[in-house]
Amino acid sequence: MTHPVHSPAAGLVRTRAPWLALAAATGVTLAALPWYADFSQLRLLVEMLTVLTMALAWNLLAGYGGLVAVGQHVFVGVGAYCLFVLSNRLQLNPWLVLPLSTALTVGFAWACAWPMFRLSGAYFAVGSWVLAEMLRILAQNSETLGAGAGMPLETMGDVDRWTRNAGVYWAALAVGIAALLVVRGVLRGRLGLALMSVRDGEVAATACGVAVARTKLQVWLIAAAMSGAAGAVAYMNTLQVSPDASFSLNWTAAAIFISVLGGIGTFEGPLLGTALYFLLRQYFSEYGTGYLIGTGLLAIVTMMYLPGGLWSFFTRRWRLDPFRLRHRAPPPPSR
Known part of the structure; x- marks a missing residue:
């Protein structure tokens, strides 16, 4: 009597198929939003997507690589200014310039990697902030970049409002x-393992054969690309870029708050943290100073009593293990 052969790959496909279908349906729904959502809703979604990208990048650097960059917003400013300058000077479509501005941000990150990686720990954190401040002051004193007033995105002037809003939203999406796919790919690959080993101990990682310098450089460039693209889209949405806004510490502060709230060193943490961050802002920002004090206290309480963030609470409560690909074991052959 022959017995059916149960392939583990087939079980894995059956397990993943519903999630793939759900992801595809969600993607189609999100892509169709410009035909149903109004202007303010699209602008909010663009902001949420760009802040989420920043949080994913910071969490990848600090949560998995141990590189706590307080000045990650430097890439936001560089990406935004690259897009505005290239689009305005060369009279190019800003959507076509977006990949080029992202590539230039990566080039800038590569150029400043050598001096930055000579620092470590708190010195690296402060050094990244100093780098961002240097770029902000440089932009403020550059007439070519519009000095303190910044510069508008002139090439958007002839684009009708619906096309502009929809195009910016699709770019942010x-x-x-x-960013989600890149981070998940990194964490499930060799680079993710190398990152976590470097975070836990550079000496031990080197002894195990991990190329520490190359690993740091790779994650630094990936985070720069994500942050630069997010910055370019964010200021494409406002049609105006300025030094104080694009090189603002608020970008990094939001990324840190979101990561702490959702769970540093987890893939799901920035997703949860972004949702809660904007939910709190929508309902409590009208309280002004009280809102800022409340969010600060919330971050402190989270770090004290839930250091793993909200995601750690859910994983303990329901014993979730999102990275393990589960499939049912094949039944024993009948006799």
């Missing part, structure tokens, strides 16, 4: 989805 593409950047957000790409």
Whole structure:
């Protein structure tokens, strides 16, 4: 009597198929939003997607790589200014310039990697903030970049409002989805293992054969690309870029708050943290100073009593293990 052969790959496909279908349906729904959502809703979604991308990048650097960059917003400013300058000077479509501005941000990150990686720990954190401040002061004193007033995105002037809003939203959606896929790919690959080993101990990682310098450089460039693309889309949405806004510490502060709230060193943490961050802002920002004090206290309480963030609470409560690909074991052959 022959017995059916149960392939583990087939079980895995059956397990993943519903999630793939759900992801595809969600993607189609999100892509169709410009035909149903109003202007303010699209602008909010663009902001959410860009902040999520920033949080994913910071969490990848600090949560998995141990590189706590307080000045990660330097890439936001560089990406935004690259897009505005290239689009205005060369009279190019800003959506076509977006990949080029992202590539230039990566080039800038590569150029400043050598001096930055000579620092470590708190010195690296402060050094990244100093780098961002240097770029902000440089932009403020550059007439070519519009000095303190910044510069508008002139090439958007002839684009009708619906096309502009929809195009910016689709760009933000593409950047957000790409960031999620890149981070998940990194964490499930060799680079993710190398990152976590470097975070836990550089000496031990070197002894195990991990190329520490190359690993740091790779994650630094990936985070720069994500942050630069997010910054370019964010200021494409406002049609104006300025030094104080694009090189603002608020970008990094939001990324840190979101990561702490959702769970540093987890893939799901930035997703949960972004949702809660904007939920709190929508309902409590009208309280002004009280809102800021409340969010600060919330971050402190989370770090004290739930250091793993909200995601750690859910994983303990329901014993979730999102990275393990589960499938049913094949039944024993009948006799």
